[in-house]
Amino acid sequence: MVSEFAEKRKTLTGYKALREKKGSFSPLGDRLHLIFDGNAFVHLYHGLHTMDPLSFPGYEEKLDTTMKKTNATDACITGIGRIGGIPAAAAQLDGNFFMGSMSSAVGERLTRLIEFADEHALPLIIFCASGGARMQEGMYSLLQMAKTSAAIKRFKDYGGLYIAVLTHPTTGGVSASFAMLGDITLAEPNALIGFAGPRVIEQTIGEKLPHGFQRSEFQEEHGYVDAIVAKEDMRDTLHLLLKLHEYREGPLPVEGGMADESI
Amino acid sequence: MKAYDSVLMARAKDRPRVGDYIDAIFTDFFELRGDHLMGEDPAIYGGIALFDGRPVTVLGHRKGRELKENLACHFGMPEPEGYRKALRLMKEAEKFGRPVITFIDTPGAYPGKEAEEHGISDAIAENLAEMSTLRVPIISVVTGEGSSGGALAIGVADRMYMLEHAVYSVLSPEGFASILWKDSSLAPRAAEVMHMTAPELYCEGLADRLIPESPAGIEKDFTVTTNAIAEAIRDDLKELMALPADELVDARYEKYRHFEGKMAPATPEEGEA
Numbered sequence: 097m098v099s100e101f102a103e104k105r106k107t108l109t110g111y112k113a114l115r116e117k118k119g120s121f122s123p124l125g126d127r128l129h130l131i132f133d134g135n136a137f138v139h140l141y142h143g144l145h146t147m148d149p150l151s152f153p154g155y156e157e158k159l160d161t162t163m164k165k166t167n168a169t170d171a172c173i174t175g176i177g178r179i180g181g182i183p184a185a186a187a188q189l190d191g192n193f194f195m196g197s198m199s200s201a202v203g204e205r206l207t208r209l210i211e212f213a214d215e216h217a218l219p220l221i222i223f224c225a226s227g228g229a230r231m232q233e234g235m236y237s238l239l240q241m242a243k244t245s246a247a248i249k250r251f252k253d254y255g256g257l258y259i260a261v262l263t264h265p266t267t268g269g270v271s272a273s274f275a276m277l278g279d280i281t282l283a284e285p286n287a288l289i290g291f292a293g294p295r296v297i298e299q300t301i302g303e304k305l306p307h308g309f310q311r312s313e314f315q316e317e318h319g320y321v322d323a324i325v326a327k328e329d330m331r332d333t334l335h336l337l338l339k340l341h342e343y344r345e346g347p348l349p350v351e352g353g354m355a356d357e358s359i
Numbered sequence: 360m361k362a363y364d365s366v367l368m369a370r371a372k373d374r375p376r377v378g379d380y381i382d383a384i385f386t387d388f389f390e391l392r393g394d395h396l397m398g399e400d401p402a403i404y405g406g407i408a409l410f411d412g413r414p415v416t417v418l419g420h421r422k423g424r425e426l427k428e429n430l431a432c433h434f435g436m437p438e439p440e441g442y443r444k445a446l447r448l449m450k451e452a453e454k455f456g457r458p459v460i461t462f463i464d465t466p467g468a469y470p471g472k473e474a475e476e477h478g479i480s481d482a483i484a485e486n487l488a489e490m491s492t493l494r495v496p497i498i499s500v501v502t503g504e505g506s507s508g509g510a511l512a513i514g515v516a517d518r519m520y521m522l523e524h525a526v527y528s529v530l531s532p533e534g535f536a537s538i539l540w541k542d543s544s545l546a547p548r549a550a551e552v553m554h555m556t557a558p559e560l561y562c563e564g565l566a567d568r569l570i571p572e573s574p575a576g577i578e579k580d581f582t583v584t585t586n587a588i589a590e591a592i593r594d595d596l597k598e599l600m601a602l603p604a605d606e607l608v609d610a611r612y613e614k615y616r617h618f619e620g621k622m623a624p625a626t627p628e629e630g631e632a
Contacts, residue, residue, distance in 0.1 A: 235555070242491065297470050
């Protein structure tokens with residue numbers, strides 16, 4: 097009788113923890129706040145959001161509720177700010193919004209940011225985090241892989257520096273496009289980084305994957321990551337890399353805009 | 360006809376394979392093997408051949424015919440070595456000014472342990488980036504199932520054709536149903552809402568040409584299909600080969616730049632001064 101009660105309590109505690117976890121979101125663009133001077137940046141393309149290209153059952157409703165819940169307009173935040181006085185363009189994919197999946201709007205925001213960085217000769221930093229494609233947008237989602245990769249290739253060919261920062265988790269179509277195209281690739285410790293999900297691989301090969309498979313340290317060991325950098329060291333590391341690529345301090349290329357001062 | 364019927368037809372065992380298309384459309388094919396880095400992946404088959412007497416590079420996913428070959432090719436699911444071989448062939452084509460023709464027929468990239476260790480994400484990403492600026496024309500033909508990044512990794516092209524019963528999608532309808540509805544048996548319903556059939560993608564402007572198949576079955580009168588592909592290639596190459604390389608690459612960029620679903624607002628510049 098006692099044990100049954102204990103069991104029930106345990107379950108209830110579990111539900112409570114789960115509910116809290118579900119209800120809590122990391123602040124919008126937290127990594128961008130972390131790296132930019134004064135914890136502030138200018139939001140770009142915030143209003144651009146996806147509109148259900150396949151008229152997929154239930155998608156529009158789910159978009160609406162997710163927007164209200166997360167306060168975000170899609171799974172990617174793009175903006176410009178300064179790092180140690182050096183102007184830079186940066187984006188962060190937001191795992192709270194449809195698991196950071198690539199919608200048309202995510203692809204379009206990133207592409208516009210990449211083109212903006214190119215036009216204004218800014219270095220580009222993208223914090224990647226994604227479950228992959230936005231299923232509800234079908235082929236339109238898949239084609240964002242080609243679109244963003246083409247934009248990155250152009251940006252790099254024209255001489256721009258692109259630093260990809262891989263955070264937990266970076267998988268699927270995002271890992272197989274702009275996430276892997278950095279001139280420099282950094283990763284946060286212990287982030288899951290891979291194309292196929294671990295469960296899919298285990299089902300395919302019929303064996304358990306070793307501990308640490310597809311984590312940042314694994315990717316570093318296999319030669320796909322330049323350095324593993326903890327969140328608290330990210331700003332200084334990025335600043336150093338920008339200096340090493342001879343980017344200089346200066347004003348931001350746009351005045352005003354939706355400067356975001358919150359943390 | 361239901362969308363899922365096309366999915367089944369696209370996957371049919373007796374559907375022509377990449378080698379059949381190469382034999383029917385080109386002459387003097389010489390196979391090139393290996394990525395010259397790590398290994399040879401038979402799931403990508405390719406080489407140099409003549410089309411109307413002009414050299415072209417051709418490559419595609421290989422599913423294999425017999426079980427032994429199926430297994431060696433992972434049923435058309437390439438590993439990083441396959442994608443890197445494809446890129447090697449395309450770069451070689453670029454050097455010699457040859458157009459590239461690719462044939463797409465894959466359930467996706469191989470989800471294996473070594474594939475991850477050898478950088479499958481890196482290999483696919485590299486192909487997407489490099490194909491976007493390749494300075495020779497690229498034509499892709501989806502002949503069977505085109506699924507996910509594993510298809511797109513040899514499919515960034517100036518012109519994309521789809522066979523009448525080919526399908527192209529972000530993921531297999533089974534995978535799609537299992538992710539969104541937690542039930543892979545709902546694949547037929549998924550296929551209906553995914554807009555993955557050739558006529559749908561053609562109507563939406565994602566495919567440039569629709570290639571007919573014999574009503575009796577593609578393998579019954581294969582020349583209906585191969586003649587139509589050859590004619591389309593002939594037609595498009597005439598136009599594409601006449602473009603200076605810079606214009607060709609710019610046009611390809613613009614093409615992919617504007618693949619987008621509906622978005623609001625259409626030209627949002629809020630936040631910018």
